[in-house]
Each structure stands twice: as structure tokens, then as C-alpha cells.
Amino acid sequence: MAAKIFITLLxxxxxxxxxxxxxxxxxxxxxxxxxxxxHTDGYYYWAKTIQPTKDGIEVxxxxxxxxxxxxxxxxxxxxxxxxxxxxxxxxxxxxxSWYIYFALETxxxxxxxxxxVIKGNxxxxxxxxxxxVKLVPSDSDIWAIDxxxxxxxxxxxxxxxxxxxxxxxxxxxxxYIAPMSDPMTISGPRVLIREPLEGWERNGAPLNEGxxxxxxxxxxxxxxxxxxxxxxxxxxxxxxxxxxxxxLVVDNxxxxxxxxxxxxxxxQSVYGTGHASFTSSPDGTQTxxxxxxxxxIDGGWENRTARAERIxxxxxxxxxxxxxxxxxxxxxAPSGE
Numbered sequence: 001m002a003a004k005i006f007i008t009l010l011x012x013x014x015x016x017x018x019x020x021x022x023x024x025x026x027x028x029x030x031x032x033x034x035x036x037x038x039h040t041d042g043y044y045y046w047a048k049t050i051q052p053t054k055d056g057i058e059v060x061x062x063x064x065x066x067x068x069x070x071x072x073x074x075x076x077x078x079x080x081x082x083x084x085x086x087x088x089x090x091x092x093x094x095x096x097s098w099y100i101y102f103a104l105e106t107x108x109x110x111x112x113x114x115x116x117v118i119k120g121n122x123x124x125x126x127x128x129x130x131x132x133v134k135l136v137p138s139d140s141d142i143w144a145i146d147x148x149x150x151x152x153x154x155x156x157x158x159x160x161x162x163x164x165x166x167x168x169x170x171x172x173x174x175x176y177i178a179p180m181s182d183p184m185t186i187s188g189p190r191v192l193i194r195e196p197l198e199g200w201e202r203n204g205a206p207l208n209e210g211x212x213x214x215x216x217x218x219x220x221x222x223x224x225x226x227x228x229x230x231x232x233x234x235x236x237x238x239x240x241x242x243x244x245x246x247x248l249v250v251d252n253x254x255x256x257x258x259x260x261x262x263x264x265x266x267x268q269s270v271y272g273t274g275h276a277s278f279t280s281s282p283d284g285t286q287t288x289x290x291x292x293x294x295x296x297i298d299g300g301w302e303n304r305t306a307r308a309e310r311i312x313x314x315x316x317x318x319x320x321x322x323x324x325x326x327x328x329x330x331x332x333a334p335s336g337e
Contacts, residue, residue: 020337021330022066025305026290032229033088033146033210034290034306035277036065044279045125046071047091047100052302055079057089057100059126065279065288065334066308074126077118082106085113088146088210088275091125094157094183098125101135103145111168115147115161117184135159137178139189142167144176146209146275149183152220153244159186160193160222162209172196172206175224177247193253194239196226200260201237204228208237210275214287217317218242222253225274226260232271232297235260236321261321262291268326271297272304278311278319283336287311293324310334 025031029051036046043061046068050056056078062071077100079086089102098120106112114136118129135147147161157180162173175194181187196206210225221240227233237257245252264271276291289311292304309331312320325331 020333022308022333023330024307024309024325024327026066026308027068027306030302030304031306032292032301032304033275034292035088035090036279036290037091037093038065038279038282039093039125042282045091047076047089047102049086049089049102050075050078054086055084056086057102059091059100061126063282064337065282065290066331066337068306072126076100076126076129077132079104079132082108084108085110087113090148090277092149092183093125094149094151097183098123098129099149099183100129101147101149103147104132111143111170113143113145114141115144115159119184133184135184135186137176137186137188137190143169146211148211148213149180150177150213150220150247152247153215153218156180157183158247160211160213162207162211162224163190165192173209175208175211175222179248188248191248191250193222193247193250194224194255198258200233200235201226203233204231212277214278214319216313216319219317220247221319223261223276223278223319225276229272229274230300232264232294234272234274235263236274236276236291237261238319240318262289262324265324265326266297268324268329269295270324270326271295271299273324281310281334281336285335287313287319288334289321291324295327308334 046060058075060071083104085105087103092099116132121128143164150158160177176190178186178190179188196208205228212223214221219242272294
């Protein structure tokens with residue numbers, strides 16, 4: 001009898017252990033530039049480019065962060081000629097409304113990529129959205145991709161994106177910030193806050209993109225992607241601003257990143273780790289990075305899958321990112337799953 005009870009308990013413990021782990025990727029299809037938002041309704045929302053056509057956006061909804069294979073999926077936006085090459089959509093919930101930000105090109109010309117936004121018509125993120133609105137700084141209409149919104153400690157909104165210095169530059173890709181009067185309007189000129197000047201930012205091309213905001217302990221961190229997104233050396237860097245200093249003043253941004261803070265792990269076949277977003281565990285006790293990477297060193301744009309890893313914080317309140325894990329590694333599931 002005692003042996004039977006022991007076996008039953010062993011099976012139960014084993015089952016719990018298995019349920020508490022997962023392996024990357026979190027979705028088995030091409031899923032570049034993943035931005036996942038954890039809403040107050042307990043669901044995660046992921047606005048994803050429709051693949052392979054790149055002509056629309058689908059919104060996925062799941063209560064599970066580590067597995068999106070059975071998530072609800074609803075197309076919410078489509079474009080047609082002359083628009084195309086829809087990149088890196090992000091879904092935000094701002095002032096009780098849903099917004100999706102994304103880049104589009106016109107006339108099949110990458111030089112024409114600009115940022116756009118659509119607003120949800122209801123409280124349902126999988127519902128209808130209004131017409132797209134172009135986001136343009138007051139002083140320039142220049143190539144722009146990978147836009148995100150910063151809600152700063154002063155309550156104001158700012159738009160941060162990757163752009164060219166001039167109309168036909170091609171490279172470098174820099175990071176810019178501008179004020180917003182509302183979630184659909186840039187209300188001032190752009191300000192340069194980061195250039196790809198160091199070697200680790202220039203593999204394949206001099207490139208900074210994919211800016212993402214993460215805030216902790218009164219500090220605002222901007223984590224960004226560096227080097228060519230088609231290379232194995234695509235990685236993440238970080239800058240920060242503190243004490244509620246004006247984010248429109250470039251010297252207020254502390255440029256103390258001199259190496260990648262998250263990069264390739266050749267031993268586990270993880271390459272091109274970039275364009276991340278950050279979210280919480282279901283119970284809100286942990287912070288997780290969601291990023292894309294390739295399993296092959298020369299995988300290219302069409303072989304990027306979305307992965308998840310838990311991050312930690314150092315004594316100064318800055319994020320500490322782990323070494324990215326390969327597909328064979330069992331990871332502890334987000335707390336509350």
C-alpha cells in the first residue's frame with residue numbers, strides 16, 4: 001500500500017514538473033519582431049504581421065505566454081497597392097483604447113517606409129479598427145520603421161523609432177524620439193538619441209532599430225536591436241534616462257552600452273537575437289523578454305521564430321538578460337501559467 005501511494009505521488013510530482021516547463025519557440029512559424037502585451041483582462045495580445053504576404057495584421061490572444069499554438073487568431077487589418085511590406089506591428093492599450101503601430105512602404109520601395117497607426121473601435125482588441133493614420137514629425141518626412149510609444153513618468157507620450165538621417169540615406173539607421181499630443185499624433189520635431197557608432201552595432205550594416213521601453217525603479221531603459229537583422233550577430237543594446245529628465249534632450253540619455261547585452265549562443269544554435277519586447281508573467285511577479293532568433297547561422301529573415309526567456313534585475317534596478325536558450329532546453333514556465 002505504501003509503495004502504491006509513493007508511486008502515485010511520484011507520478012503527480014512528475015506531472016507538475018512537466019507542466020511547469022516549456023521549450024522555445026513559443027510558436028512554430030516565422031514570427032519576426034514579436035511584441036506581446038499583457039492586458040488587465042488576463043490575456044496576452046500579439047499583433048503579428050500576416051505571413052508570408054506581409055500585407056496585413058492579425059491579432060492573437062492567449063492566456064498562456066509560453067505557448068501560442070492554440071491561441072485565438074483574428075485578422076484585423078489589410079492593405080493593398082500601393083502599400084505593402086508591413087513590418088513590426090505593436091499593439092498598445094493607451095487611455096482606454098487599442099492602438100496598433102506599424103511600418104508600411106509604398107510603391108514597392110523601401111525608401112518609402114513610414115510609420116502608421118490604427119485605433120480600435122471597441123474594447124475588443126480582436127475587433128474592428130479605424131483607418132490608418134500616418135505618423136510624421138513636424139520637421140521631417142523621412143524613412144521610419146519600428147515605432148513604439150513611451151509613456152513617461154511626467155505623464156506625457158513620446159514616439160520612438162528607427163530612421164534614416166536624410167531622405168535617401170539608406171544607412172545608418174538611428175534612433176529618434178518626438179513628442180506626441182495624443183496616441184495618433186506626433187506633435188514636434190524628431191530628436192536623435194542613438195547612432196550605431198560601435199563595432200557591435202555595425203555587423204552587416206550600421207543599424208539601430210526595434211526600440212523597446214522597460215521601466216523600473218524610477219528609471220526608463222531603452223533596449224534596441226543592433227547590426228543587420230539578416231545576420232547572426234543581430235543583438236540588443238541598452239541606454240537609459242533617469243530622474244525624469246527631459247527625454248527630448250539627447251544628453252539626458254546615458255549612453256553606457258558598449259557591447260551587446262543579449263546576443264547569439266552558438267553552443268545552442270541561437271543566432272540573430274533581436275527585436276525584443278517585454279511583458280510580465282500571468283501573476284505579475286516576473287518580467288519576460290520575447291524576442292526572435294534563427295536556429296541556423298544563415299537562417300535569414302524567413303526563419304525567425306519567437307522565443308521567451310525570464311529576465312532579472314541588478315542592484316541598481318537595471319534589467320539583466322540571460323543567455324538565450326536553444327530549442328532543447330527546458331525552461332521554467334512563467335509564474336501563474
